[in-house]
Amino acid sequence: MATTTLEPQADTYRRSWVLDWLTTVDHKKIGILYIVNSFIFFFAAGILALVIRSELMVPGLQFVDIETYNQAFTMHGTIMIFLFVVPVLTGFGNYIVPLQLGAPDMAFPRINALSFWLLPLGGGLIFSGYLFGGAAAEGWTAYAPLTSERFAPGVGTDLWIIGLTLVGTASILGAVNFIATIFKMRAPGMTLFRMPIFVWTVLVTATLILLATPVLAAGLIALFIDRNYGGSFFDPSVGGNPVLWQHIFWFFGHPEVYIVVLPAMGVVSEIIPVFSRKPLFGYKAFVFATIAIGLLSFTVWAHHMFTTGQVLLPFFAFMTTLIAIPTGVKMFNWLATMWRAKITLATPMLFALGFVSMFLIGGISGVMLAQPPIDFHLQDTYFVVAHLHYVFFGGSVFGVFAAAYYWFPKMTGRMLNEPLGKVHFWLHFIGFNLTFFPMHQLGLSGMPRRIADYSPDAGWTILNLMSTVGAFMIAISVLPFLVNVIASLINGQPAGDDPWEANTLEWATSSPPPPYNFDRLPPIHSERPLFFLTHGHGHAPAAGREHDVIEEPEDDPERRGGLA
Amino acid sequence: MSARAAAVDSHDVHVTARESAMPTALLGMLLFIASEVMFFGGLFATYFNARASAAGEWGPPAGAHGLDIVLAGVLTVVLVTSSFTMQFGVWAIRRGDIGKLRLWTALTLILGVAFVLGQLYDYSVLGFGIADGVFGTTFYTLTGFHGAHVFGGTVGLTILLARAMRGQFSARNHVAVEAISIYWHFVDVVWIAVFSTIYLLR
Amino acid sequence: MPTTGARSRARSIVRAGGLLLFLMLLGGCLLPPDPKTDAGQDVFNLYILVLALAALVFVGVEGFIVYAIVRYRREPGDDALPEQHHGNTKVEILWTAIPSVIVLVLFVMSVITLGSVEARADRPGVTIEVVAKQWTWDFRYPDGVEVTGSSGRPTELPLPVGEPVRLVIISEDVNHAFFVPEFLIKRDAIDMGENAAPNEIEFTVTEAGTYAGQCAEFCGVGHADMIFVVNAMPRADYDAHMAALAAGATPPPAPGEGDCPTTIQVAAVESIRFDTDSIEAPAGEDFCIELTNNDTIEHDIGIEEIGFDGENVAPGESITYLIPAMEAGDYTFYCTIHPREMVGELKVTE
Ligand code: HEA
Ligand code: HEA
Numbered sequence A: 001m002a003t004t005t006l007e008p009q010a011d012t013y014r015r016s017w018v019l020d021w022l023t024t025v026d027h028k029k030i031g032i033l034y035i036v037n038s039f040i041f042f043f044a045a046g047i048l049a050l051v052i053r054s055e056l057m058v059p060g061l062q063f064v065d066i067e068t069y070n071q072a073f074t075m076h077g078t079i080m081i082f083l084f085v086v087p088v089l090t091g092f093g094n095y096i097v098p099l100q101l102g103a104p105d106m107a108f109p110r111i112n113a114l115s116f117w118l119l120p121l122g123g124g125l126i127f128s129g130y131l132f133g134g135a136a137a138e139g140w141t142a143y144a145p146l147t148s149e150r151f152a153p154g155v156g157t158d159l160w161i162i163g164l165t166l167v168g169t170a171s172i173l174g175a176v177n178f179i180a181t182i183f184k185m186r187a188p189g190m191t192l193f194r195m196p197i198f199v200w201t202v203l204v205t206a207t208l209i210l211l212a213t214p215v216l217a218a219g220l221i222a223l224f225i226d227r228n229y230g231g232s233f234f235d236p237s238v239g240g241n242p243v244l245w246q247h248i249f250w251f252f253g254h255p256e257v258y259i260v261v262l263p264a265m266g267v268v269s270e271i272i273p274v275f276s277r278k279p280l281f282g283y284k285a286f287v288f289a290t291i292a293i294g295l296l297s298f299t300v301w302a303h304h305m306f307t308t309g310q311v312l313l314p315f316f317a318f319m320t321t322l323i324a325i326p327t328g329v330k331m332f333n334w335l336a337t338m339w340r341a342k343i344t345l346a347t348p349m350l351f352a353l354g355f356v357s358m359f360l361i362g363g364i365s366g367v368m369l370a371q372p373p374i375d376f377h378l379q380d381t382y383f384v385v386a387h388l389h390y391v392f393f394g395g396s397v398f399g400v401f402a403a404a405y406y407w408f409p410k411m412t413g414r415m416l417n418e419p420l421g422k423v424h425f426w427l428h429f430i431g432f433n434l435t436f437f438p439m440h441q442l443g444l445s446g447m448p449r450r451i452a453d454y455s456p457d458a459g460w461t462i463l464n465l466m467s468t469v470g471a472f473m474i475a476i477s478v479l480p481f482l483v484n485v486i487a488s489l490i491n492g493q494p495a496g497d498d499p500w501e502a503n504t505l506e507w508a509t510s511s512p513p514p515p516y517n518f519d520r521l522p523p524i525h526s527e528r529p530l531f532f533l534t535h536g537h538g539h540a541p542a543a544g545r546e547h548d549v550i551e552e553p554e555d556d557p558e559r560r561g562g563l564a
Numbered sequence B: 001m002s003a004r005a006a007a008v009d010s011h012d013v014h015v016t017a018r019e020s021a022m023p024t025a026l027l028g029m030l031l032f033i034a035s036e037v038m039f040f041g042g043l044f045a046t047y048f049n050a051r052a053s054a055a056g057e058w059g060p061p062a063g064a065h066g067l068d069i070v071l072a073g074v075l076t077v078v079l080v081t082s083s084f085t086m087q088f089g090v091w092a093i094r095r096g097d098i099g100k101l102r103l104w105t106a107l108t109l110i111l112g113v114a115f116v117l118g119q120l121y122d123y124s125v126l127g128f129g130i131a132d133g134v135f136g137t138t139f140y141t142l143t144g145f146h147g148a149h150v151f152g153g154t155v156g157l158t159i160l161l162a163r164a165m166r167g168q169f170s171a172r173n174h175v176a177v178e179a180i181s182i183y184w185h186f187v188d189v190v191w192i193a194v195f196s197t198i199y200l201l202r
Numbered sequence C: 001m002p003t004t005g006a007r008s009r010a011r012s013i014v015r016a017g018g019l020l021l022f023l024m025l026l027g028g029c030l031l032p033p034d035p036k037t038d039a040g041q042d043v044f045n046l047y048i049l050v051l052a053l054a055a056l057v058f059v060g061v062e063g064f065i066v067y068a069i070v071r072y073r074r075e076p077g078d079d080a081l082p083e084q085h086h087g088n089t090k091v092e093i094l095w096t097a098i099p100s101v102i103v104l105v106l107f108v109m110s111v112i113t114l115g116s117v118e119a120r121a122d123r124p125g126v127t128i129e130v131v132a133k134q135w136t137w138d139f140r141y142p143d144g145v146e147v148t149g150s151s152g153r154p155t156e157l158p159l160p161v162g163e164p165v166r167l168v169i170i171s172e173d174v175n176h177a178f179f180v181p182e183f184l185i186k187r188d189a190i191d192m193g194e195n196a197a198p199n200e201i202e203f204t205v206t207e208a209g210t211y212a213g214q215c216a217e218f219c220g221v222g223h224a225d226m227i228f229v230v231n232a233m234p235r236a237d238y239d240a241h242m243a244a245l246a247a248g249a250t251p252p253p254a255p256g257e258g259d260c261p262t263t264i265q266v267a268a269v270e271s272i273r274f275d276t277d278s279i280e281a282p283a284g285e286d287f288c289i290e291l292t293n294n295d296t297i298e299h300d301i302g303i304e305e306i307g308f309d310g311e312n313v314a315p316g317e318s319i320t321y322l323i324p325a326m327e328a329g330d331y332t333f334y335c336t337i338h339p340r341e342m343v344g345e346l347k348v349t350e
C-alpha cells in the first residue's frame, strides 16, 4: 500500500489525461489503445522467442530448463496469435474502417471499449501463470490428454483457459461490432462494392471470428470442466475422446489463421495500388476470392490431423489444396496491379512487397504440407514451424508493419523517417529469412518441434545457429522502428491530410481526424473516391467541380485495360 | 490539391445510420445469436461424438434414476409457452399498447423462472453428476449452458419489465423489446434441440 | 540523394539477385533424407514432384515482383499517371485455371502415393506393437519378446530387411508420435479408448542399418528424450538377434571398432578412386571394412547385393563399417555417392 505524493496540479492534469484514455469510446482512441497494447504483448512474446532461440542455438541445455522452455514456446505462440496479431489488426480495423466508410464511429462504441479492455485482462491472466507456479506448457494447441488435470496439474493451464475465453469473447464482440458497422454505418454512395478492400477483408474476417471463436469457447469450457469438475469429454478411459479436442481446436484454429492473414491482405491491397498509382486490378475478383477463402476455411481443419489416423485424408487434402486457388487469384491481382505501374518503393510499399514475397513461400510450404504422404514426414517438425512463421510473420506481421508505416501519418499527423524505415525493413527482411528459412531444411531432416535440446550428432547445429543469429537480427531491427516512432512523435515532419496521394476516404479528413471524423465528405462514385476527385477519369488531373456527374464506369470496354 | 480540398468542402456530410428495415441494435443481436448458434453447435458436437463412440448402452450411469422425461416435457411446454407470451408482448408494443406489454413480459418472466427452478429440481433428483462418465458430462454441460442462457434471459426480461413499468417503450421506439424477444426465441429453439437430442433421440 | 533511375535499377537487380542466391544457399537442397523403405521412396518421389511445382510457382511469382520493381519504377518528378487497368476477365480466368490444374495434379498424385503408403500386405513379415508412454518406447514382438527402454537412452527396434513390417502404435497415456526421419513416416500414438482401433503403419525396409527415431508429438517434459533406434538387418541376423533377446541374452554388440575378427582396409584417394578394386572377406561371419578418406570430398561404401549403405566419411577421416555375415560369392562394393567412378569387387570366400 504505497502512497504517492504528487503535486496537486500535476495530479489533476495526469488524472484527466489518463481518465480520458481509460474511458474513451472513440473508435480512433480505442484503435490506438489496441495497437499499443498489442505491441507490448509483441515485445513480450518476442523476448520469449529469443529465449527459445538462445536455448536452441547449440546442443545442450544452456539457459533454461525444459519446463521453462515448454512454457516459453506455449506462451510465445499463444501471445503472438491471440494478443498480438489478431488484436493489432483489429486495432487498425477500429481506427480505419469507420474512416474508410465515411462513418463517425463504430456502431456500438461502448461495446467496442469493452472488447478492448477484455484483452489486457485476458492477456494478464494468461501471463499470470508465471506467478502461480508456472504458465501453461502444453503448446498453444493444448492437445488432450496432455492438458488433463492428471498430466498438467498446474493452475497455469486453468489461467490459460480462462484468459483465452475472455480474449475470445472480446473478439466475438468486436466482430459483431465490425459487421454491424459495415452494414449500417456506410456514408451515402458507399455501396458494398465501393468499399475499400481492407473493409471487405475485415468484414470476412469478422464473420470468421463470429462463427469460429465460439466453437473454441465451447472447447475451452469442456476442457475446463474436465480439469476442474471431473468431466470426461476428452478422457478415453471413461468414454471420452482425446481426438475430439483436436477437431474442436482446429475447427476454430484453421479459420483463425485466415483471421490473422485476411486483414493483412487487405492492408496490402490498399498499399500496392497507392504506390503503383493504379487501381487494384480485379477488385471484384479479389472480393470473391476473399469470400471463397472464408468459406473454404471451414472445410479444411483436419489437415492438422493427418497423422492422427482418424480423418478422411483425401477429402481434407483436396479442400486444403483448393485454397491455393483463391489465394493465387489475390497474388496475381497484386502482381497485375504492379504491371505497367509507376512504383514508388516507400517503406509501406516495401513491407507490402515483403508480405507478398514471403507469404508466397509460406503458402507454398502450406500446399506441400497439405499432401498427406508428405505431411507424414513433415508433421510436427521444424518444417511446420517454418511454414507457420512464413505465413504469420512473413505474412501478417509484415502486413502489420506495412499498415503502421502507411497509416501512422493519418493517426498522428506526422511522417515517419524514410531512411530509418528502410533500415528497419532490410534488417527485418534479412533477419526473418535467416531465422526461418533454415527451419525448412531442419524439418526435412527430421528435427521435431517443441524440443529444448537436440543431439550434436544429428547435424542440426549449424542451421540452428544461423536461425538464432537471424532472430537477434529481427530483434535489433525493431529498434529503428521504435526510435522512428518516438522521434516522429516528438519532432516529425507534418503529414498533411494525404501524404501518399491515396484513394480512400480516411485521407479526405485531417490528420489526425477530428472527433466524429469528417466535416465534409467527398462524393463517392467508386472504390477510389479521392483518386477520382483529383484525376477524374484518370487520364489527366481534372478540375474538381464536375465530379458529381462522373461515374467511374466499371464495364466500359474502352477503359478496361487488362493484361491481354 | 486545392481542387480536391474545395471539392471536399463543397459537400455536406450525411453520416447517419442507414435508413433500412433493421435497426442496428437488432442486427447486433442477430449477429450475437449467430455466434451463440456456433457455441451450442460445438457443445452438441461433443455430445454426438461421445454418443457415437459409446461402447455400451448410452444414457445415465447404471444405478442412477434415469432421465425424467415427464418433467422435461412439462418444462418444454413451459418454455414454448413463454415464447408465445413474449411474442404477444412484442405485438402489443408494436400497436403501442404498453399495458399489454407489461402483462406479457411479466408472464414470460414467470415462466422463465419456473423453467430454471424446474431444471434445478430435476438436477437435484437425477442421481448422477457431471463427473459420472461421459454421458453425465455432456448432459450437464448441454442442459447447464442452456439453463444459464435462460437465466440470462430472465435477467434481460427483468430489465425490460422495469423499463416497461416506467413507460419507456412506444410503438415507434422499442428496439430493446424486439432484441430481447429474439434472444428469448433463440433460447427456446435451443431447448427444443436439447430436448429432442437428449430425451427423444435415445 | 540524387540517383539516376538507371543506377537505382541496377542496384535493385543486384539486391534482388543477391537475395535469391542467398535464399538458395540457405536452403541447401531442401530434400528429405534418402528414404530407406519402399513407402518412404514413394513419398520421396512425390515430394520431388511437389518441390518442382513449388519451385515453378516460386520463381514465377518472385521473378515477376523483381521484374516489376525494376521495370516499372516511378522516376522522381514523373507525375503522369500510368494507364488505369481495372481488371480483365480473361486473365482472371486464366490464373484461376492454371492453379486449378496444378491442384488437380497434386491431388491425383497424392492419392496415388497415399494408396501405396497405406497399402497393407496380407501377411506382414512381422507385426510389432509399439507402445509409447511418458517418456519411453516399448516394442512388443509376437513371440513374447519385449524390448524396453529408458528415457534418454534409445530403445532398440530390431527389424528384418526386405519384408513388410507392420507396427501397431499404442499409447498408454498422452499423445505421442512414432517418427523415423529416414523412413519418411510418422504416425500418432493415441489412447483411443473405445473410440477406435489403434493406428497401424506398414513398410518394407530396403537397406540394413541403424536409423534414429524420435517421438514427434509434444508429450511433456521428457518429449525430447523419447528416442529409439531402428536396427534393420537381414532376416537371418534378425532371427538370431530375436532368439538372443528371447533367451534373455544381451544382443550382439552394436557396431564398433575392435568387434570384428577381420577388418579390411580400404582408402579413398584423390580424384574419386578407391585404392583397390578388389577385396576379400570371410563367409558366414560378421566382418569390418575400415574406410579411410584421403580424397578432398566425401565418400562412403555400399554393397549392392545386400543393400548395405554406410555413413559418409568426411575428407581426412576414417570410419569402420560392421558388415553382417554374408554367404560365399562375388559381390560389388562401391561408393554410393560416386557409383560410377568408385566400384570394386568383394569376394566372400569360405
Ligand atoms: C496466417 C496463417 C496461416 C495461413 C495463411 C496458412 C495457409 C495455409 N496452410 Fe498453414 N498453418 C498455420 C498458419 C497458416 N497457414 C499454422 C500456425 C500452422 C501450425 C499450427 C500448429 O501446429 O502449431 C499451420 C499448419 C498447416 C498444416 C499442418 C501441418 C502439420 O502440422 O502437419 C497444413 C497442412 O495442410 C497447412 C496448410 C496450409 C495451406 C495449404 C495454406 C494455404 O492457405 C496457402 C495458400 C497460398 C498459396 C498456395 C500461395 C499463393 C498461391 C499461388 C501463387 C497460386 C499458385 C500456387 C499453387 C497452385 C501451389 N498449414
Ligand atoms: C504471429 C505469430 C508469431 C510470430 C510473430 C513469431 C515470431 C517469432 N518466433 Fe514463433 N511461433 C509462433 C508464432 C509466432 N512466432 C507459434 C504459433 C508457434 C508454435 C508454438 C507452439 O509450438 O505451441 C511458434 C513457435 C516458435 C518456435 C518453435 C519452438 C518449438 O517448437 O520448440 C521458434 C523457434 O525458433 C520460434 C521463433 C520465433 C522467433 C525467433 C520470432 C521472432 O520473429 C520474434 C521477433 C520479435 C522480437 C525479438 C521482439 C523484439 C523485442 C525487442 C527488441 C525488445 C524490446 C523491448 C522493449 C522495448 C520492452 N517460434
Ligand code: CUA
Residues within 6 Å of the ligand: C132, C133, C135, C175, C176, C177, C215, C216, C217, C218, C219, C220, C222, C223, C224, C226
Ligand atoms: Cu512422446 Cu513426445
Ligand SMILES: [Cu+2]
Residues within 6 Å of the ligand: A253, A254, A257, A300, A301, A303, A304
Ligand atoms: Cu490449417
